[in-house]
Amino acid sequence: MASGAAAASSAVRRDSRYALLFLLPTLVLVVGFVAYPVVYSSVLSFYEWNGTATPVFVGLDNFLRLAGDGFFWAALARNLAVAASAIVLQVLLALVIAYCLVRIVGRIGRLFLFLYLVPVIVSEICIGLLWRFIYNPYFGLLNAALKAVGLQSLATGWLGQSSTAFAAVVAVMSFTYLGLYVLLFVAAVRNVPDSIYEAAALDGAGHFRSLFSMTIPMVWDSVRANVMLCIIGSLKTFSLVFVLTNGGPNHASEVVSTYLYKIGFNAFEMGYAATIGFAQMFLTAIGAWIVFRGLRSSKAGRGD
Amino acid sequence: MHLNSRWSITRIGVLAFLSVHVLVVIFPFVWMAYSTLKTNKEFMRSVWSLPATPSLDAFVQAWNTGALGTYSLNSLIVMLGSTVLAVVVATAGGYALAVYRPRWLAGIEIGLMIAMAIPAYVALVPLVVMLRAMNLLDTHLGVVLPTAAFNVPVTLFIMRAFFVTLPRDIIEAARIDGCSEFAIFWRIAVPIARPAMFTAAIVNMIWVWNDFLFPLVFINSPAKKTLPVGLADFVGEHITNYPVMLAAIFLAAIAPLVLFVFFERQITTALTGGAVKE
Numbered sequence: 001m002a003s004g005a006a007a008a009s010s011a012v013r014r015d016s017r018y019a020l021l022f023l024l025p026t027l028v029l030v031v032g033f034v035a036y037p038v039v040y041s042s043v044l045s046f047y048e049w050n051g052t053a054t055p056v057f058v059g060l061d062n063f064l065r066l067a068g069d070g071f072f073w074a075a076l077a078r079n080l081a082v083a084a085s086a087i088v089l090q091v092l093l094a095l096v097i098a099y100c101l102v103r104i105v106g107r108i109g110r111l112f113l114f115l116y117l118v119p120v121i122v123s124e125i126c127i128g129l130l131w132r133f134i135y136n137p138y139f140g141l142l143n144a145a146l147k148a149v150g151l152q153s154l155a156t157g158w159l160g161q162s163s164t165a166f167a168a169v170v171a172v173m174s175f176t177y178l179g180l181y182v183l184l185f186v187a188a189v190r191n192v193p194d195s196i197y198e199a200a201a202l203d204g205a206g207h208f209r210s211l212f213s214m215t216i217p218m219v220w221d222s223v224r225a226n227v228m229l230c231i232i233g234s235l236k237t238f239s240l241v242f243v244l245t246n247g248g249p250n251h252a253s254e255v256v257s258t259y260l261y262k263i264g265f266n267a268f269e270m271g272y273a274a275t276i277g278f279a280q281m282f283l284t285a286i287g288a289w290i291v292f293r294g295l296r297s298s299k300a301g302r303g304d
Numbered sequence: 305m306h307l308n309s310r311w312s313i314t315r316i317g318v319l320a321f322l323s324v325h326v327l328v329v330i331f332p333f334v335w336m337a338y339s340t341l342k343t344n345k346e347f348m349r350s351v352w353s354l355p356a357t358p359s360l361d362a363f364v365q366a367w368n369t370g371a372l373g374t375y376s377l378n379s380l381i382v383m384l385g386s387t388v389l390a391v392v393v394a395t396a397g398g399y400a401l402a403v404y405r406p407r408w409l410a411g412i413e414i415g416l417m418i419a420m421a422i423p424a425y426v427a428l429v430p431l432v433v434m435l436r437a438m439n440l441l442d443t444h445l446g447v448v449l450p451t452a453a454f455n456v457p458v459t460l461f462i463m464r465a466f467f468v469t470l471p472r473d474i475i476e477a478a479r480i481d482g483c484s485e486f487a488i489f490w491r492i493a494v495p496i497a498r499p500a501m502f503t504a505a506i507v508n509m510i511w512v513w514n515d516f517l518f519p520l521v522f523i524n525s526p527a528k529k530t531l532p533v534g535l536a537d538f539v540g541e542h543i544t545n546y547p548v549m550l551a552a553i554f555l556a557a558i559a560p561l562v563l564f565v566f567f568e569r570q571i572t573t574a575l576t577g578g579a580v581k582e
Contacts (some may be wrong), residue, residue, distance in 0.1 A: 012405075012406065014485070015404040015405055015406050016404075016406040016408070018400070018404060018485045019400040019401075019404035019406055019409060020400075021400075022396045022397060022399055022400035022404075022489070023396070023397050023400045023401075023412060025392075025393040025396055025397070026393050026394065026396070026397035026416075026456055026460060027412075029389075029393055029449070029452060029453040029456055030415075030416065030419050030453055030456055030457065032449075032453065033427070033431065033434075033449055033450045033452075033453030033454070034419045034422060034427060034453050034454060035415075035419065036430070036434075037426075037427035037430035037431050037434065038422060038426055038427055038430075040430035040433070040434075041426060041427065041429060041430045044429060044430060044433075051432075097322065097325075100318045100322060101322075104314060104315050104318045105315070105318060105319060105322065112322055112326055113572075114568060115326045115329065115330050116326060116329060117564070117571075117572070118329075118330050118333060118561070118564070119329060119330070119333075120575075121510060121560045121561060121563075121564045121571070122333070122514070122557045122560060122561060123513070123514030123516070123532050123556065123557065123560065124514065124516065125514070125516055125532040125535055125536055125556070126532075126535070126553050126556050126557040127332070129535070129536075129539055129549075129553050130332040130333070130335075130336055130553060131332060133332075133335075133351075133546070133550075134332060139347075139348065139351050139546075140351070141335065141351055141352065144350075144351050144352055145352075148352075175328070175329050178329065179329070180575065183572055183575055183576060184575070184576055187576045207314060232420075232421045235423060236423040236424070236425075238423075238424075238425060238516070238517055239516040239517065239532075242516070243516075243536060256425075257423065257425045257517075260425050260428070261425065261428075261521075264428065264429050265521060270429050270432075270433075273428070273429050274429045274430065277423075277425060277426035277427070277428065277429065278426070280423070280426060281422060281423070281426045284421070284423075288421065
């Protein structure tokens, strides 16, 4: 027995040593270029710095400025609005589409899935540039279509007006990322055993009830994962906003990333830009924690 | 699969609705494809109409006037560098996470999940400082290193998902035969993992090819810009000829689409395996 325990403990030591060796390149890269910059950004947020001169320590000045910076809070609120809209227009819609593809459409569902994934594969810059054509006030496809059906009174410069710019950006996002969630839910819905549906059909449940009272509880883990993924993605969003409106007009569609980019790389207020990034990450961590707990307890509350 | 009836009212209704919906989703791409075949005059007369006499002039002009060739080459360099680095590093890391069992691995796993949630722009200012100190600002290597670092965690989870399916008996048998741990990894695990590495490489290639923020900020010289950044410049400069602009966008979009057509199964596997853990 003693030698068995010794062998086991030497196996543990061996595991520890080799696990570390195999993970070393990962740790070097991730610590060096992800973790360290994040910590560094927390340090830089106590400095005023134009990117070239020596940074000047300014204590909490940047944080005080941030607290009173309406543009930042409005941008953060827009990130949250993006997340909220994405949960409905991407995750929830994708779940319904995935259910339809697997349970109703059948084999040619594969073709639909392929087409839904096209915008996920193409770069956001290309997609943004294309949508600029669609939204163009002079020859845009959207305005041309509105004219064709006699609604020319609605035609407008979608991206150039404060009242419509943000909604126009959100609409593009919802088309662009939808496919990823359709794919993820198709995988999850396929894993639900057929017997569950057969039982439901015997009970006389239609597709509507079968989706909400059978499928959604069965794929709840996947719903939770996808909502998290979608919130994280919404907070990361940059390229589409940058290429569509660059946060304009007059900050009307500004999100945190485009605001940080402008502060850091147009105004060269690097210290304050670091503060924005750090604060964003800190707030995100708290938000993610709350959502994660909420989704877990809501499952417990459903009694399954 | 049991469907009540192949052509029930429900099924026809759902098919009709989804067909319209999916057409709206991909319409911008369809429209782009046929509009590149129009002349500018035709385009200005009607944006919706099909080309009367399709011509490839817009492509020729886009290729000749812009530096699209240079941008594509730069994108290719960054894409290959970053993909190879991320996949090699993540293969070793994913293997460690799947095969070894020390307690502290759980901590590493949580750390990597947190790293996946960190937006790249949070690290932007410090990365500029670091790259400048390393003399890597305005170089392709300066884009490759942080890009690979941000892609490693997802790639690692894709690789781990593969390695956990590797039968442990193989590893134990090799150990009894006196194989070193490195030999087991290199001679046994890696050869079996080649398809998974390929899958991880394909999605990395698409991510890096499409990446915008890092090359936008870290590269200044026009001759070193990658395709998405160069494309944004190109479109800004050539605002008069729209089919030429569309042809440039088309050329930038086509590479990932071709990969997707050929490797649809690998890409969907990687996306579902890497994003849904637990």
